[in-house]
């Protein structure tokens with residue numbers, strides 16, 4: 001990589017459903033992102049100790065071990081608002097859930113990958 005090349009933006013996906021997790025990972029890698037994955041909030045907090053701060057976090061809400069609400073509280077406590085968080089939720093109250101945890105945005109499941117990509121590009125760190 002030359003110094004003129006931009007570094008890849010880093011997206012952290014936190015999602016307990018593996019089919020969704022790996023579909024998103026493959027899709028975002030094909031869009032030239034560097035992708036980090038975790039299957040629950042606890043795994044994500046462990047990963048963040050060594051990974052550095054992502055340019056955006058895609059956060060599922062309902063997960064075992066540590067859910068999206070718990071992750072958001074701990075992440076904001078430790079890292080303030082260093083990474084924008086986008087909530088991924090099937091709930092009809094997606095907007096409210098995003099507000100609850102101070103997320104910048106949300107995508108409703110099942111999502112359209114084009115909509116997801118537009119949402120990421122809108123909110124990722126510039």
Ligand SMILES: [Mg+2]
Pocket residue numbers: 015016017060061062063
């Ligand atoms: Mg889930």
